[in-house]
Amino acid sequence: MGLLKFELKKIYRQKKLIWLLVVVLLGVSFIFNQNFSKKETMKERYSDMIRPYSEEADGLYRFYKDMELKGNLDEEMVQQQVHVNEFGTIFFNWKGAIYYEEWSKIPAIEQGFLKNVESLEEAGGGFSALYALEREKAIQKNEWLLAHDLPYVDEEFPLAPALILKQSADLLLSAGAILFLVLFFGNAMTAEKEQQTWLTLKTQPIPRRQRILMKYAGMLFVMLVFLLLVACIGLLIPYLFGEQAWRFDYPQLVQSGEVFSFISTSAYLVRIFVLFFTAGALVFSFIMLLSTQLKSSFSVLIMTGFIGVVGFSVTLMNEGLQGFWNPFHLLNISTVVSETAAGSFWILPVSAIVWSLLILTAAFALPEGEKGLFGASDVKKPFDDGKTRRVQAIRNSALFEWRKLKRQGSLKQSIIILGLFAIIGYFLLGQISQKKEAEYIAAVEESLAQYRDMIIPDHERQLDTLDEKKAEAEKSGDEEMVKFYGEVELQRIETMLAHYKEVLAHYEIGKRAYEQKDWQTYNQFQLYRNRYMLGEFHNEYMGISGGLSGFDSYVKLEASKAEKEWLIKHEIQPIISGMMISTIYDSGDKELKKEHVEWNRKVDNNGLFSLYLYLDNFVYFIPMLLLLFVFGAGFAVEKGKRPTIQTLQTQPVEMRSVFFGKVTTAVLVGISGLVGIFAFVLLVGTLFNRFGDWYYPIFHYNSKKVVEAEGYTGMRAFEGGFDFMPLGEYVLSGVALSVCIFLFLIALVHLLGMFIPRSFVVFSLVGLICGFGYVLSDKLGDYAQFSPFTYLDIGRIVNGEVATVLNNPGVSVLNGCLVLVGAAVLLVGVGYGVLRLRSRVGVRKGKERLAATI
Template sequence: MALLKFELKKIFRQKKLMWLLVVVLLGVGFIFNQNFSKKETMKERYSEVIRPYSEEADGLYRFYKDVELKGNLNEAMIKQQVHVNEFGTIFFHWKGAIYNKEWNKIPAVEQDFLKTVASLEEAEGGFSALYGLDREKAIQKNEWLLKHDLPYVDDEFPLAPALVLKQSVDFLLSAGAILFLVLLFGNALTAEKEQQTWLTLKTQPITRRQRILMKYAGMLFVMLVFLLLVACIGLLIPYLFGEQAWRFEYPQLVQSEEVFSFISTSAYLARSFVLFFAAGTLVFSFIMLLSSQMKSSFSVLVMTGFVGAVGYSLTLMIEGLQGFWNPFHLLNISKIVSETVAGSFWLFPVSTIVWSLLILAAAFALPEGEKGLFGVSDVKKPFDDGRTRHVRAVRNSILFEWRKLKRQGSLRQSVIILGLFAVIGCFLLGQISQKKEEEAIAGIDGSITFFKDTVMPEYESQLKALEEEKAEAEMSGDESIDNEYIDVNLAFYEALLAFSKEELANEEMGKRAYEQEDWQAFYQYQLYLNKRNSGEIASEYHNWILGESSYVMLEASKAEKEWLMKHDIQPIISGVEIPTIYESWGDKERKKRHAERNRKVDNNGLFSLYLYFDNFVYFIPMLLLLFVFGAGFAGEKGKRPTIQTLQTLPVAMRSVFLGKVTTTVLVGISGLVGIFAFVLLVGTLFNRFGDWYYPIFYYNSPKVVEAEGYTGMRALEGGFDFMPLGEYMLSGVALSVCIFLFLIALVHLLGIFIPRAFVVYSFVGLICGFGYFLSDKLGDYAQFSPFTYLDIGRIVNGEVATVLNNPGVSVLNGCLVLLGVAVLLVGVAYVVLRLRSGVGAERKKEVLATN
């Protein structure tokens, strides 16, 4: 216990727990502020949720009214019309409750709607806007709300404390949070080795097992503090500034494929807390194992990140690995919590504990090591065999910094790790691409089978029965038989059969074109699907409803196929639509499924880089290289302040500073661009170089669309265009280099004033986070903020400029602003050091004069 108390005291004195408090406050505050800002638009959002239902109800009403006016209603259709007319009263009350914000009345109205839909189906009618699994989920959720007497709440932007805490948990208790804790506390053991205090502990009558175990217990204590902060702050902020209803009975969906259920919010939170703590115990036990064998904190953190990233990616890609026995799957906290329906959930934390104990046992059993990454010894030979050179101050400082980088070995280790990451990433992308292609082709096969074996035989059977009925009526001369009714139904099924034959012919053409690699014909097949989805191809009896789709998505999807045919480009086989920001999805799960189904993945060189820029992967090499170069002067301070040695040399500190900045810029940019080039090379070797003119969807802001001489494409919601993939890649590389330069300048400026490297990195993260958040509020001035351009994917494709309606937010302006601010920050740092050196010289003169 004394040793544990000693470890806890060190944790408290390091003041790192304050950073946990800051992160939780910022995370919960961001979520609550976002939800609170949407409070006044809750009526509009919920109106969009029910809009597809009301549109179909109106369409059904008009359809049955037209048939009634023509006198063609049969007995079944009369029953169906009764239920369709009931929709009018229901939606009148539903929209009235929304307008008056009577959220407590909505569950009862929704229940009437669901009962009417069921009655319509019993009368052999149909309601396509809500059917199947979606309808079952709506029924169960509605029953839950009525059973617990709960009003309707906005699931996307809630203000109730329990639901804000649930959103905070989803955001904060994730693999990213574990990574943050690892960066903050993962060097607890190796820091002792680097600072030689581990040798002091070895002199004490404490076994090696006890030392490791107490370090591990300290990390578990940190996780408990983090969970406590999330729970308290996640409830306190919405209670003080939002709603005061402590209701933990709100239903949360838990779904795995076609199986689903609802659990209370309290049960969902309990799952999240338990699994996060269990996953943390697993990760920190692995860190203890590495720390017992390595001496460098950098090596331990890099190896942990590399092993975790590769294992986690493989697990996401291969479904067979997604079991409770796989330690990497245990890191997918949100997926396990939201998709484990049966009582098998508790197998996951139990499995985590077993793995943690096994790993700790290995750490205890293996003899202690002092190696670096890849087993390389930390003992260094004299640089360049001891030869030295004398050059000018700045150039000498550059050489000095380069020698430090080379001797430390961190840069070489980082490049090797990033190279391995690129190779493995290319392999994973290839597997995902192949899987998506197989799913798309399986979908074509399924459609062909469905039309051949189910739809067409059914229509043909109906036609045959109607023709026999008509022939019998004509032969018998029975006037009681309504021949006009039979003719209407014959025309109905003949039109549906013709439409089905056209659909089948197109599906067969698509499959044949794929097998023969006739990509022009394959694009014709996809274009047919896009035209059908947009309502251009329909039969008299096939009603087209916009639903959640936007006109931009429909038109862009068609334009994309025309571009691909024009440039004769090899396809990346996936869904046929282009998800955009204009879709009005009421269901998050449906939005997620739609985006995933239409997400394009390939491992050719150019497209691999596109995926890196579009999915924030570019931050991995950027942040790793930034970490390697230290935090400027802050890296020379701390418990082993090497800056004191530098200050004894006859070299101005501003020269040392310029040497540090120049070395970081030259080596960092070379490493960053080198990694991108290596990704391009690996993708080319694994697959192919890629198509320079592959179309990337590009948003045009409203101001651009409304300007005179606009040449892009238009749809109801906005304008758009396409840009070549090669141009996108060049823009992404240029912007990433400028972002890196900006971060380098910011780090080195803060390093002058802050004595600890970790605090510098933390401040950089906070500044960038706040800056990015505030940049969205600047409107017409957002183009002048360097933080606006941190999201490369949304900058290059014009999404940020469109959301802000600010055409000034562009790649060119981003590069100019980032470079300008970087130069300004370096200039400020240089002036500060010059002033300090002047003040220091004056003090020396005063001391000499006094003596």
């Protein structure tokens, strides 16, 4: 217990627990503030949610009313009309409850709606806006709300403490949070090796196993504190400023494929807390194993990140690996919690505990190592065989920093790791691409088979039995039904049969074009499908809709069509995936929208498209952050327990020159490394696949101000304007912006390093400043283009999304580069001014002391 108390005291004195408090407080506050800001629009959002139902109900009412006026209703349709008419009363009450915010009445009204839909189907009708699995989920959820006497709540932006805690847990108790804890506390053992204090511990009469175990227990204690902070703050903030209803029995969906169930919010929270703790324990046990074999904190952290990211990605790509026995599957915390059935969930945390014990056993059993990453030795030869030369101060400082980088070996290790990431990323993207292509072609074949084997034969059978129905009507003397079967129904069936045969012919042409790799014909097939969704081939017997689902926007439909026209015009090989373009204008159910976005996501591993995916999905931050970590935090690295800055201050070199040397080395080497990694990704994709299509179309938003400006040449739809930009232009813009972001981060890190003695605190502050700056930049409106933090999300900047959301055309790639470079120059200038002022103050004080002695 004494050694454990010693470890806990060290954790406490490092004051890192305060950073945990700050991060949790910021995370929960961000979620609560976001939800609270949406409180006034809750009625509008819920009205939008039920709009597809009310619109279909209105359409059915008009259809049956029209049939009634024409005298074409049979007995079955009369019964269907009764249930359709009931929708009018239901939606009147439903909309009234929304308007007056009578949320407790909504579950009962919704139950009436669901029962009426069921009655309509039993009468032979249909309701396409809510069917199959989605309707079953709605029924079970409604039954849960009624059984527990719960009112309707806004699950997307809730204010109830239990639901805020659930959202906070989803954000803060994830694989990213484990990575955050690893960066904060993962060097607990190797830091002591680097500072030689581990040798002191080894001189004590404490078994090696106990030393390792107490370090591990300290890490588990940190995770418990983190979980406690999430639970307390996640409940306290919404209780103080939001709703005070302590209800933990709201239903949470657990779904895997077609199988689903509902569990209470309390059960969901227990799941995610337990799985996070056990998954974190597994990761930290692996860190202890690496720490026994490696001496460098950098080596341990980079190996942990590399193995974790690769294993996690491979697991996501292969469903066969997503089992309780795979430790990497356990890191996908939110997915595992929301998709694992109640009976089989608890085997997952048990598996994590077993893996942790096995890894710890290996750490105890293996002899302790002292090597660096890739077996590098700590013994260094003199740089350049000990030769020295006299050069200018700044250049001399830059060379000195470069020598330190080279001797430390961190840069070389980072480049090797990033190169491996690029190669592994190529094969992972290839797997995803093949999987999505296979799924899409399977869906095309399924649609083809449905038209060929079901829809067309069914209409042919209807046509064959039409004469019999007409004969029965003639026998009964019903002239109206004779006319109906002989003219109206005959024309309808023949028209629809011809229509479906035409659709089948296009599917067959598209399937054949894919097999023969006739991409122009395949693009024509895709264009036909997009035009079909726009209603261009609909007839009088088909309801013309705006798309496949209730959340499709006109921009999505028009842009998807325009994309295929671009591909045909430029004769570009398509990327086989969903044929739609998801946009910010799409609305509707969050989970359905997420599935739709994923289905239509384009993935390929050719050179240009690989770079596009890296730039569009924040992957560019991996080399940026790794290179920043390699260069350190400026002067903060020279301080601490072994303040080497004191040695530098004894040299006949001004601190301004040392500062510029550090910045110059970081800029030159960092940008070379960053651009080199991008070039290597392009090279790998080109060598193993192909360079890619420079003119592949990338969707680009146009803000309202641009669309309304005179001389606008882009395309328009109901919600907004858009056009397309070539893939090559997107990549060049993204790389340029990434370089400028890196310059800004280097300048910010080095400026903070002048005032803060700890690298850890410097990097943490940079993260907080960038996070706050990014969030606040969205509030600047017409002045957002002057904030460097606006441009941190490269994908949304290059494709014009940020400019469109803010309605600020000034937010562009060019302005972003100018602002980021200008901010970097300003920060470096501030650092230079501070050092110059310090130098003058030091000289004046020296003269005063000298005068005093005389």
